[in-house]
Amino acid sequence: MLKFVLRRLTFSIPVIFGIMIVTFSLARAIPGDPCLAVLGERATPEICEAFARRNGLDQPVPVQLLIYMRNFVQGDLGDSLRFHRPVMELLTERLPTTVELGCFALLFAISVGVPIGVLSAYRHKSALDVGTMIGANIGVSMPVFWLGLMLAYLFAVLLKDTPLALPPSGRLTPGANPQPFFELWGWVLEGQEPAGILVFFSRINTLNALLTLNSELLVDALRHLILPAVAVGTIPLAIIARMSRSSVLEVLSQDYVRTARAKGLRERNVVGVHALRNALLPVITVIGLNFGLVISGAVLTETIFSLTGVGRTLVDSITSRDYTLVQGFTVVIAAGFVLINMVVDIMYGYLDPRIRFN
Amino acid sequence: MEAKPAQLEQAGHARSANLWLEALYNLRHSPSALLGMTIIGGLVIIAIAAPLFATHDPIKTMIGVPGETGRLPSKPPCIPWLGCEDPLHILGLDLNARDLYSRVIYGTRTSLSVGVITISLSIVVGTALGITAGYAGGRVDNVIMRLMDVVLAFPALLLAISIVTILGPGLTNALLGITITFIPQYARLSRASVLSIKEQEFVLAERAIGASPWRIVLAHILPNAITPIIVQGTLGVGTAILDAAALSFLGLGAQPPTPEWGQILSESRNYLFTSPHLVFFPGIAIMITVLGFNLLGDGMRDALDPRLNRN
Numbered sequence: 092m093l094k095f096v097l098r099r100l101t102f103s104i105p106v107i108f109g110i111m112i113v114t115f116s117l118a119r120a121i122p123g124d125p126c127l128a129v130l131g132e133r134a135t136p137e138i139c140e141a142f143a144r145r146n147g148l149d150q151p152v153p154v155q156l157l158i159y160m161r162n163f164v165q166g167d168l169g170d171s172l173r174f175h176r177p178v179m180e181l182l183t184e185r186l187p188t189t190v191e192l193g194c195f196a197l198l199f200a201i202s203v204g205v206p207i208g209v210l211s212a213y214r215h216k217s218a219l220d221v222g223t224m225i226g227a228n229i230g231v232s233m234p235v236f237w238l239g240l241m242l243a244y245l246f247a248v249l250l251k252d253t254p255l256a257l258p259p260s261g262r263l264t265p266g267a268n269p270q271p272f273f274e275l276w277g278w279v280l281e282g283q284e285p286a287g288i289l290v291f292f293s294r295i296n297t298l299n300a301l302l303t304l305n306s307e308l309l310v311d312a313l314r315h316l317i318l319p320a321v322a323v324g325t326i327p328l329a330i331i332a333r334m335s336r337s338s339v340l341e342v343l344s345q346d347y348v349r350t351a352r353a354k355g356l357r358e359r360n361v362v363g364v365h366a367l368r369n370a371l372l373p374v375i376t377v378i379g380l381n382f383g384l385v386i387s388g389a390v391l392t393e394t395i396f397s398l399t400g401v402g403r404t405l406v407d408s409i410t411s412r413d414y415t416l417v418q419g420f421t422v423v424i425a426a427g428f429v430l431i432n433m434v435v436d437i438m439y440g441y442l443d444p445r446i447r448f449n
Numbered sequence: 450m451e452a453k454p455a456q457l458e459q460a461g462h463a464r465s466a467n468l469w470l471e472a473l474y475n476l477r478h479s480p481s482a483l484l485g486m487t488i489i490g491g492l493v494i495i496a497i498a499a500p501l502f503a504t505h506d507p508i509k510t511m512i513g514v515p516g517e518t519g520r521l522p523s524k525p526p527c528i529p530w531l532g533c534e535d536p537l538h539i540l541g542l543d544l545n546a547r548d549l550y551s552r553v554i555y556g557t558r559t560s561l562s563v564g565v566i567t568i569s570l571s572i573v574v575g576t577a578l579g580i581t582a583g584y585a586g587g588r589v590d591n592v593i594m595r596l597m598d599v600v601l602a603f604p605a606l607l608l609a610i611s612i613v614t615i616l617g618p619g620l621t622n623a624l625l626g627i628t629i630t631f632i633p634q635y636a637r638l639s640r641a642s643v644l645s646i647k648e649q650e651f652v653l654a655e656r657a658i659g660a661s662p663w664r665i666v667l668a669h670i671l672p673n674a675i676t677p678i679i680v681q682g683t684l685g686v687g688t689a690i691l692d693a694a695a696l697s698f699l700g701l702g703a704q705p706p707t708p709e710w711g712q713i714l715s716e717s718r719n720y721l722f723t724s725p726h727l728v729f730f731p732g733i734a735i736m737i738t739v740l741g742f743n744l745l746g747d748g749m750r751d752a753l754d755p756r757l758n759r760n
Contacts, residue, residue: 109599120615228481228747232739234691234711236698237732240718244725387606391695395718405607406699409614421611425602 168419188400196324208335230329379435475752482748488741505548575635583643642674684746
């Protein structure tokens, strides 16, 4: 197993380097002078020269790449040209929004998709099965941004003043200023700069609410999360439901399931223990692959629901040519994608020994 | 081992002809493929004959046009067959007082062509890369496939956004950006087919009698690789249409006043709470189109996969 994990790790390293080179080149290729984009009218040739020197833009491009890689390994992603703050700081501030949205979207997709898929396979060709498949087909065909807008209209306009009304924008009710858990626990004294990792976790509102036992905050955060998470999670849900259905269908026709039934096992055990375990293997891969969909969905959904997450910041920064930020955010997202796929592969290898030895 | 390429090839052709006939038969008996084909067929007719279906010029503002007295730019949907007295604009007018129905009708052209062109381009490039990688093996294979891994490592939409930003917003560049994100899928598929077939005896026999690599690729490898690519391609058209609409929605794809569904959505999203119909109809149009390709793709997968038939 250790050998398998190591081999998988060594596969990922060149890909991450490739990502860094591609992102670096893409960011340089964005047309327009960053100096002009950042300083606008104030940009005179002298000021721009100083700007280039300060940001290392006067070095040859390969040198810039090497410096960038060295800094990246040390956790320094440079300063954002637009915000004049370290990209790492912006990342710890904005990534939690996207992580929280993504986790809830996947949670929604898995917790609804897997049971629906399994049930419709078990009741193959029943009304439930046909309905699920029609629903799943419609689900994968819906544009995320359109679904988001429609949900916002339904729950914020049509259902306004009913108990079902949900807020169409933001992460918390305006004015809410939750106390981070590390302050409440006295880990960080007032006036002290908290560690980035603490800030990161405290900005995941639902987690912070749980850690500070603040039920009001939890409800508020969840209410704001429902619509964007459903919008982002719908396509993965449809894919997961289809995958679990076909996978369970295949397993249910296997000899060992028949044997289990012949032994007189209870139906619950046949399906729950013998069939599900094997059927859910491919589903794990699909869940890992859906991470990309979740990120793409987050870019669009954050725009619709006015969430200042990684996706929206990235799109805004591309248009304003803040290439240090674009570079940093893209590398982190892509590297995260590679790592998640690696974890999925390793899990798969753990669950299915045949893969390890191939 | 005695090689009889002519006979082998003949046998191969007979088998593949039967497979195609069988596939066609399966396709005609698959409800989802039929429904998908009907939807796509209808959309193709609408796209070709858009001027016949549209009631107005899709980019013409109705202000100051005779017979269009004092209409508000964004009024709720007014559908004649539901008892509305305004038969002029079936789906109402958009923010610039253009006929929404005609815009949605003309949008069919853009979306269908974007979907089909992107996927055709990426199939051509991807298959060429995949076959080269699989056939050449060694270092060439390694370089091509690692490059594909890197492209796959980026979430598709994000990569497309970055590419379009570099090339500049516009429909053609959006098309190119999306094409690049799709290439690895086809490269992987075709490479896998090459690898599975390259060492088989009939290919070795061909090579032994001195057939050129081109002949081997065109006569043996491509026909064997094509089925999964067609299925993946049909499903891909739907995704490409969704991506193109998303890019237009972000302002990076089709530019106003081009009637494109994502672009119409993007123009009207700030008016969601006052005139939701502007958002509703283009979205439904996207959904129906993508659904058509997904249904056909699903049906084709079932029809073309010989392994499923045996069960």
